[in-house]
Amino acid sequence: MGIKLKLEGVNVFFGNNRAVKDVNIDFHANMVTAIIGPSGCGKSTVLRSINRMHDMVPSARVTGKILLDQTDIYEKNADPVSIRRRIGMVFQKPNPFPAMSIYDNVIAGYKLNGRANRQESDEIVEGSLKRVALWDEVKDRLKKSAMELSGGQQQRLCIARTIAVRPEVILMDEPCSALDPIATAKIEELINELKEQYTVAIVTHNMQQAARVSDYTAFLYLGELIEFDRTGKIFTNPEKKHTEDYITGRFG
Amino acid sequence: MKQVNIRSAKNLVMTFLMFSATVAVLIPLAIIFIHIAKMGFSSISLDFFTSIPKPTGETGGGMANGIVGSGVLIAMASAIGLPIGIFGAIYLVEYGGGKLSSIIRFAADVLNGIPSIITGMVAYTLIVVPMKGFSALAGAVALALIMIPIVLRTAEEQLKMVPNSLREASLALGVPLWRTTFRVTLRSALKGVATGVLLAIARIAGETAPLLFTALGNMFWSKKLTEPIAAMPLQIFNFAISPYEDWHRLAWAGALVLVMFMFTISLATRYFSRQRN
Ligand SMILES: Nc1ncnc2c1ncn2[C@@H]1O[C@H](COP(=O)(O)OP(=O)(O)O)[C@@H](O)[C@H]1O
Ligand SMILES: [Mg+2]
Numbered sequence: 001m002g003i004k005l006k007l008e009g010v011n012v013f014f015g016n017n018r019a020v021k022d023v024n025i026d027f028h029a030n031m032v033t034a035i036i037g038p039s040g041c042g043k044s045t046v047l048r049s050i051n052r053m054h055d056m057v058p059s060a061r062v063t064g065k066i067l068l069d070q071t072d073i074y075e076k077n078a079d080p081v082s083i084r085r086r087i088g089m090v091f092q093k094p095n096p097f098p099a100m101s102i103y104d105n106v107i108a109g110y111k112l113n114g115r116a117n118r119q120e121s122d123e124i125v126e127g128s129l130k131r132v133a134l135w136d137e138v139k140d141r142l143k144k145s146a147m148e149l150s151g152g153q154q155q156r157l158c159i160a161r162t163i164a165v166r167p168e169v170i171l172m173d174e175p176c177s178a179l180d181p182i183a184t185a186k187i188e189e190l191i192n193e194l195k196e197q198y199t200v201a202i203v204t205h206n207m208q209q210a211a212r213v214s215d216y217t218a219f220l221y222l223g224e225l226i227e228f229d230r231t232g233k234i235f236t237n238p239e240k241k242h243t244e245d246y247i248t249g250r251f252g
Numbered sequence: 253m254k255q256v257n258i259r260s261a262k263n264l265v266m267t268f269l270m271f272s273a274t275v276a277v278l279i280p281l282a283i284i285f286i287h288i289a290k291m292g293f294s295s296i297s298l299d300f301f302t303s304i305p306k307p308t309g310e311t312g313g314g315m316a317n318g319i320v321g322s323g324v325l326i327a328m329a330s331a332i333g334l335p336i337g338i339f340g341a342i343y344l345v346e347y348g349g350g351k352l353s354s355i356i357r358f359a360a361d362v363l364n365g366i367p368s369i370i371t372g373m374v375a376y377t378l379i380v381v382p383m384k385g386f387s388a389l390a391g392a393v394a395l396a397l398i399m400i401p402i403v404l405r406t407a408e409e410q411l412k413m414v415p416n417s418l419r420e421a422s423l424a425l426g427v428p429l430w431r432t433t434f435r436v437t438l439r440s441a442l443k444g445v446a447t448g449v450l451l452a453i454a455r456i457a458g459e460t461a462p463l464l465f466t467a468l469g470n471m472f473w474s475k476k477l478t479e480p481i482a483a484m485p486l487q488i489f490n491f492a493i494s495p496y497e498d499w500h501r502l503a504w505a506g507a508l509v510l511v512m513f514m515f516t517i518s519l520a521t522r523y524f525s526r527q528r529n
Contacts, residue, residue, distance in 0.1 A: 051424060058348045085426030095417040099440065109425035112435050158421075165425055 004029040004199040005050065005087075005169055010064035012045050012054065019045050021223045022064070027169070027216075032191060032200040034214035034231065036207060038246070042223040043203040044092075047171050050201065051087040052080040068169070085109075088167035092174040094154035096146035096161070103142040105157055109165035128160040132190055152183025159190065163198070170194060172202040176209065188213050207247055211235050219243050285511070292508025295501035300509075305471045305487070311498050315506050317473050321388070321482035322457060325467060328392030328477070329399055329456055334449060336396070337403025338438075344404075345411040346419075346433045356404075364401035371397045372462035380466060388474060388481035391467025395459060399452040406448025410441040447524045454517040458510060460485035484510055 005027035012020035020042045027033045035043045045054075052073065054060035065072045073083045096105045106125045110116040125142070129135040134156045138149070146157055155175060162170060172191070176184040191213050194200055204210050210217055211231060218228040219242075227234060227243045238244045299314045306313035340360075344353050375394035380386055414437050422432040438445070463469070469486035470479075484506050491503035 053420065053423070056419070056423070056429075081426055081428045084424055089420075089424040091417060091420065091424075093417060095421045097418065097421065097436065108422070109427070112422055112425065112427040112431055114431070161421075161425065 002029050003027065004069065005201075006065075006067040007046070007050075008065040008067065010046070010049060010062065010066060012042070012049055013061040013063075014057070015059045019223050020049070023220070023223075023225045025218050025225065025228055027199055027201055029199050030195050030197075031215040032195050032202060032213050033216040033218065034210035035201065035203045035218045035220060036205070036210050036246075037220035037226075039205060041220045043205075043220055044173050045223075046220065047089075047173050047201060047203050050169070050171055051084050051089050053089070055080055085165055086167055087169040087171060088162035088165065090155070090158050090162055090170065090172045090175050093178050094151055094158050096149075096154050096157050098145070098147050100146060101143045102138050102146050102149070102157065105146045106160050106164050108161055124164050128164040129157075131163055131193075132156040132160045133186065134160060150183070152179050152186060155179060155183070155187060156190065159187075159194075163194070167198065169199045169201065172200065174203050174205065177205070184209075207235075219246060221246070288504065288508050288511055291501075291504035292506075295505035296508065300502070300505050304473065305491075305499075305502070307471075308494075308496060313498075313502065315482075315484060315487050315502060315509075317470070317482040318484045318487035318506065319509070321467070321469075321474065322484045324388060324477075324481060325391050325395060325463070325483055326453055326457060328388065329395035330449075330453065332392060333396035333399030333452070334403060337400045337448075337452075338407050338445065340400070340404045341407035341411055342433055342438070344408050346429065346437060357408075360401035360404050363397065364405070367461075368394075368398060368459050369461035369464070372464055372466055375462065376465045383478065385478070386466060386468035386480040388467055388477040388479065391463050391481065391483065392477075394462035394466045395456040398456050398459060398462065402452040402455060403445075403448050406451065407441070407445045410444030410448065411437060413444070414440050443524045443527050447521050450517050450521050450524070454514050454521075457513060457517075458485055460489050 003026045007023055007025045007027075010020060010023045011018060023046060025033070025035075025046075035046060037043055048054055049062050050066060050073075054062055062074060066074060068083070068086065072078065073087075097108060100108065103125055104111060106128050107116055107121045110121065110124070126135060126139075129138065134153060137153060138157075141148070146154065149157060155178075159170075159175075176187050179187065188209065191200060191202065195215075202210075202213065214231045216229070217231045217234040219226045219234065219238075219240075221242065227238055227240045229239070234243060235247055238247065297314075299312055300316075301314060301319065302316050303312070303314040304317045305315070340356060344356060372394045374397065375390050379390040379393055383390070418440060419432055419437055422436040423429065427435075463483050463486050467483055467486065468480035469482050469490060471482070474481040488503045488506040488510070491499040491506070494500070
């Protein structure tokens with residue numbers, strides 16, 4: 001299997017503060033890569049550099065290369081909008097559009113871009129909701145507000161919204177941290193299915209979760225990549241003492 | 253026991269003082285309202301809304317041209333002022349504003365503090381002088397200058413209140429920033445922005461000074477926007493200072509209609525701000 005996404009010497013600065021330092025990570029196609037590390041170590045910052053979310057923060061600056069299928073997404077004439085269509089993102093707190101119905105939330109990527117046709121929309125909505133195992137729970141109230149759903153359902157709705165636009169890579173920033181254990185289990189199961197079709201990167205502060213869902217794990221500490229390897233290796237026989245201390249709960 | 257008595261006495265005094273302060277706020281409002289209603293109601297007739305003023309000496313007539321003129325001026329001023337105010341706010345909040353932000357904010361605050369008569373003089377120099385005549389257009393520009401800072405600042409506050417997670421949700425779906433701004437961010441701030449717009453309209457509807465040497469006012473129907481145009485506050489002013497009893501009555505009726513207009517806008521604003529959340 002090939003490498004879908006490659007971080008090469010990535011640095012992220014906020015003003016003069018270098019929050020991410022010279023990070024190299026390979027994201028394998030159709031695999032789940034977890035990014036773990038203590039709070040504030042730069043996990044979200046790394047993830048957000050992958051779909052150019054830092055473009056919105058005036059003080060932020062990204063250096064190094066992020067190659068999507070060998071093309072640098074920070075190249076001069078790279079278009080952030082089309083990159084974000086290929087690299088979707090699911091956020092920590094479920095963030096459905098509050099003014100939109102369940103149906104409109106799923107089709108939002110098309111609707112907001114002014115290209116949604118009725119027949120096609122119905123198919124996309126049904127397909128995406130089935131994919132996240134939400135269809136049976138909401139099929140009778142598609143026109144109701146998305147805010148009526150539970151937190152776990154909202155998060156699956158956000159995942160449905162993300163896959164509706166057919167991305168190649170899905171980034172997830174602690175997607176379960178606001179959810180209860182049952183909802184969490186459902187999302188983890190879903191992640192496992194999603195990798196058949198997508199390349200998945202997940203940030204989590206929950207090491208059991210990383211061990212359960214991921215194929216590769218990157219351990220970050222204070223903005224630096226300490227270790228990157230197969231998840232099995234990281235959790236059973238890490239190279240670095242630092243990694244071992246973290247996963248055995250000796251700090252962080 | 254004694255201490256408790258002193259404390260409850262203090263409490264009583266404070267309650268009384270605050271009650272008096274509330275009454276002191278309400279009394280002027282009530283006086284204005286009752287007085288205008290008393291003087292205005294007896295003078296309002298269908299004629300007031302449908303006819304233009306009669307020549308001096310004749311009785312009857314109305315302010316139809318002033319009402320329509322005010323409507324035209326407000327519409328034109330909004331057409332100029334709203335886009336500038338709203339786009340300015342979008343630039344500041346959604347596009348970072350760059351080095352210009354603090355200049356824009358400062359300019360808006362200064363503009364907001366400038367006495368409206370001076371705004372009128374500016375429009376006079378900018379438009380009346382080069383075009384060699386008073387005009388509705390000049391009046392509208394003067395009013396727009398008053399609207400811009402109000403709309404800009406309220407829209408800015410409202411856009412800032414839109415949670416970032418909403419913008420990010422849209423951007424992450426591959427929706428360009430400008431579409432995100434109009435279809436997600438602005439839409440979610442719409443009620444607050446509408447409140448600002450209404451406040452700005454209420455403010456300019458009653459402005460007299462900036463129209464004195466721009467729109468000027470007249471006693472008949474205007475046919476072109478490059479000619480002087482009547483407006484309610486101007487007509488109220490001119491009629492009130494005239495020596496004719498009949499015109500005084502029209503001025504009172506005009507005042508009542510204008511106050512009722514403001515009252516309606518205030519209610520609408522409250523409706524919008526209550527709707528939020
Ligand atoms: N928008 C921002 N502006 C300035 N500094 C930021 C911003 N976002 C993150 N940082 C900094 O980057 C560092 C890493 O943050 P983050 O990536 O959110 O950590 P994590 O997700 O691992 O908890 C923090 O020290 C924080 O101060
Ligand atoms: Mg984080």
